[in-house]
Each structure stands twice: as structure tokens, then as C-alpha cells.
Amino acid sequence: MNRELLLGLAKKYDSPLYVYDTEKIKNQYNRITSAFSKVKNVKINYAVKALSNINILKVFKNLHSGLDTVSIQEVKLGLLAGFNPIDIIYTPNGVSLKEIEDVAKLGVQINIDNLSILELFGQKHPEIPVCIRINPHIMAGGNSNISVGHIDSKFGISIHQVPHILRVVENTGMHINGIHMHTGSDILDVDTFLMASEILFDVAKQFKEIDFIDFGSGFKVPYKEGDISTNIEDLGKQLTKRFNNFCKDYGKDLTLMFEPGKFLVSEAGCFLAKVNVIKQTTSTVFAGIDSGFNHLIRPMLYNSYHHIENLSNPKGRERFYSIVGYICETDTFGSNRRIHEIREEDILCFYNAGAYCYSMASNYNSRYRPAEVMMHEGKDYLIRKRETFDDIIKNQELVI
Numbered sequence: 483m484n485r486e487l488l489l490g491l492a493k494k495y496d497s498p499l500y501v502y503d504t505e506k507i508k509n510q511y512n513r514i515t516s517a518f519s520k521v522k523n524v525k526i527n528y529a530v531k532a533l534s535n536i537n538i539l540k541v542f543k544n545l546h547s548g549l550d551t552v553s554i555q556e557v558k559l560g561l562l563a564g565f566n567p568i569d570i571i572y573t574p575n576g577v578s579l580k581e582i583e584d585v586a587k588l589g590v591q592i593n594i595d596n597l598s599i600l601e602l603f604g605q606k607h608p609e610i611p612v613c614i615r616i617n618p619h620i621m622a623g624g625n626s627n628i629s630v631g632h633i634d635s636k637f638g639i640s641i642h643q644v645p646h647i648l649r650v651v652e653n654t655g656m657h658i659n660g661i662h663m664h665t666g667s668d669i670l671d672v673d674t675f676l677m678a679s680e681i682l683f684d685v686a687k688q689f690k691e692i693d694f695i696d697f698g699s700g701f702k703v704p705y706k707e708g709d710i711s712t713n714i715e716d717l718g719k720q721l722t723k724r725f726n727n728f729c730k731d732y733g734k735d736l737t738l739m740f741e742p743g744k745f746l747v748s749e750a751g752c753f754l755a756k757v758n759v760i761k762q763t764t765s766t767v768f769a770g771i772d773s774g775f776n777h778l779i780r781p782m783l784y785n786s787y788h789h790i791e792n793l794s795n796p797k798g799r800e801r802f803y804s805i806v807g808y809i810c811e812t813d814t815f816g817s818n819r820r821i822h823e824i825r826e827e828d829i830l831c832f833y834n835a836g837a838y839c840y841s842m843a844s845n846y847n848s849r850y851r852p853a854e855v856m857m858h859e860g861k862d863y864l865i866r867k868r869e870t871f872d873d874i875i876k877n878q879e880l881v882i
């Protein structure tokens with residue numbers, strides 16, 4: 483999406499604004515499927531929590547993707563977008579047995595990540611096949627908050643507890659149809675991924691009736707020039723060989739699954755905000771925008787990097803700025819950024835704003851959440867209206 487297009491959208495729809503490019507989503511999706519084209523059965527389940535607008539889900543449906551969901555509400559969004567229940571996998575953590583049963587009733591593939599629920603579910607519903615989320619205890623992920631496969635993590639059932647899983651399966655007569663792992667976001671290297679995969683194969687061969695192995699996600703995308711990202715093509719080559727060999731040993735063509743969120747939508751999104759004020763202090767120049775961590779929390783939450791550009795002054799002299807939001811506590815998008823001279827009312831663009839940006843937005847400071855626009859086949863569509871004051875008060879009861 484070029485500068486003129488984005489500036490035009492900011493003018494047409496006002497700011498702050500999220501813009502998504504479906505062409506980029508399609509390219510990323512095709513990169514994964516091409517990398518694994520030599521595996522007979524491959525299924526990509528897009529992780530809904532990254533960006534959950536129904537129109538984006540429909541884009542994935544048209545690509546023949548499935549969905550990875552973590553709540554019954556995400557399952558319902560997927561069904562609303564037209565997905566078949568069998569194309570949805572539900573991978574919750576720490577939810578009630580009741581919610582898991584409700585999702586199972588909808589016909590969605592259940593993925594269980596703790597022994598206590600496995601035992602209860604197996605006793606009550608031995609006829610419903612379930613997948614098991616294994617924790618391979620691999621330290622992976624860019625930030626401790628997004629590494630979920632290590633020994634102290636709350637996710638998955640430990641590989642050391644496989645004998646316990648087998649005993650539950652035997653006692654309940656339940657049917658395990660898949661083995662799953664998801665070790666974290668921003669896994670850098672293919673080798674770590676392959677190491678975890680070997681562990682998963684070891685577990686999988688102990689279950690006699692599986693149909694699929696789900697390798698989760700964690701693919702890293704570049705945030706700035708020169709950044710390392712997961713070499714998906716190399717991973718494809720190496721994992722394909724191992725997976726196909728495993729299927730031969732197992733005696734069945736299993737389905738290879740992935741469930742990426744960030745890889746598929748991060749780079750497809752831009753966040754546009756307008757500069758309200760320039761403030762010189764003794765130590766820096768602040769550019770304060772008409773947004774804050776209520777709209778894009780990743781820099782404050784994970785210390786993550788979003789490249790920032792001044793769309794309004796591409797030829798301006800480069801200067802150093804701290805870009806800050808309007809929230810009344812520390813609210814920094816980037817410090818010491820070299821950016822073309824910023825003037826009040828200029829439009830700034832934040833890149834990599836497709837994943838975990840709008841989906842984590844809130845009404846903090848009683849602000850409205852932004853609008854979302856989708857660029858699709860050369861046209862712009864408003865896919866979510868900007869909130870209004872009614873949205874702020876709609877669930878509040880006046881009682882005194």
C-alpha cells in the first residue's frame with residue numbers, strides 16, 4: 483500500500499485508522515502452502531486472535547484456510563464467517579469444562595491442554611475425538627511473555643506426562659485424533675522448530691489412531707530492514723522430509739497442520755494516526771498523536787518494534803523524535819526514531835499493525851476504538867465503524 487493511497491484513506495475515513503491489505507495476506511498464505519507442497523495433506527488454520535474481523539476471516543475462507551480459535555466467541559465468529567465446524571480447531575487454555583463441551587456440541591475439533599480436563603472430558607464424552615496439546619519444553623519465542631513452550635509454562639501437557647495421558651485414554655476409551663504443539667511467537671530459527679518437531683513425532687507414534695499433527699506457529703516476521711525472519715521455505719524443505727518419513731513409519735498419510743497468526747497478517751496491516759502536538763523538552767522532541775496504547779499496545783506490553791514513517795512529509799529533513807500517545811500514563815510508541823520532519827497534523831504510519839493490534843485495542847481513557855478498512859481487489863471497504871459515545875455507555879446501568 484503506497485503513501486498516496488494511505489493518505490487518501492486517512493482523509494476519507496479519518497484517523498486513527500487501521501488498514502489491511504488482503505493481497506499481502508494471500509501472498510503469505512501461499513508462501514506456507516508452497517513451502518509444504520510436497521506433503522500430501524496440509525492444512526493451515528489461521529489463528530483468529532491475531533485479527534478477528536469477520537471480513538478478514540472470510541478472506542481466509544476463500545483461501546481454503548481453516549481457523550485456530552481460543553475461545554467459544556472466536557468459534558462463533560468463524561461460524562458466522564461461513565466456516566465449517568470441522569475446519570475449526572479450538573485450543574483453549576484454562577477454560578471451563580462447560581465451555582469445551584459447548585464448543586464440542588458445535589462440531590468443532592477440540593484440542594485439550596491439561597490432564598484434569600482430559601480425564602473429565604474422556605469420561606463424559608468418550609465418543610468425541612480430541613487432539614492433545616503437548617508441551618515439548620523447548621525455550622522459544624522472542625519475549626518471555628510470548629514464549630509458551632518452556633518448562634514453567636502454563637500451556638500444554640508435559641511430554642513427561644505422556645504415560646499419564648495414555649492411561650487416561652485407555653481407561654476412558656476415548657479417541658485421540660491429533661497431536662499438537664505451539665511453543666511461542668517469534669521463534670527465530672528453523673533448527674529449534676525441527677528439534678521440537680522431533681519430540682512431537684516421538685509422542686505421536688505412541689498414539690495409534692491419529693489423523694493429524696499440528697505444529698502450531700511461532701513464525702517470525704521482519705519488523706525493520708535487516709531483521710531476521712523465519713525462513714519458511716527452508717523449514718518447508720526440512721520438515722517435509724521428516725514428516726513424510728514419519729507418515730511412512732506410521733503407515734498412514736497424516737495431515738500436517740500449522741496455525742499461524744502473525745505470519746499471515748502482521749505485515750498486511752498499517753495503523754495511521756495524526757500528530758496532535760509537537761513538544762520540545764530539554765532532552766527530546768515529542769510528537770504526540772491522536773491515539774495511544776489503547777489502540778496499539780504492543781510497544782508498551784512487549785516492547786515490540788513498529789516502524790514509523792511520516793507519510794505527510796516524505797521529503798522533509800530527517801530528525802529524531804519520540805512518538806507518544808495521549809493516554810495519561812507512560813505511552814511510548816518509539817523513542818529516538820529518525821523520521822522525516824514531523825509537523826502538527828501530519829499523518830504517521832505504523833507498520834506491522836495487522837496482528838495483535840486492533841484485536842488488543844480497548845476503551846481505556848474512555849476513548850473510541852478506531853475504524854478498520856480493508857483493501858481488497860483494488861477497492862477500499864470500511865469493515866468496522868469507528869466507535870461513538872453510545873459504545874462507551876451502552877452496557878452501563880445508571881443506578882443512583
Ligand SMILES: *Cc1c(COP(=O)(O)O)cnc(C)c1O
Nearest residue numbers: 529573664667699700742743744
Ligand atoms: C496465538 C496462537 C497462535 C498464533 O501465534 P502467532 O505467533 O501469531 O503465529 C497459534 N496457536 C495457538 C494455540 C495460539 O494461542
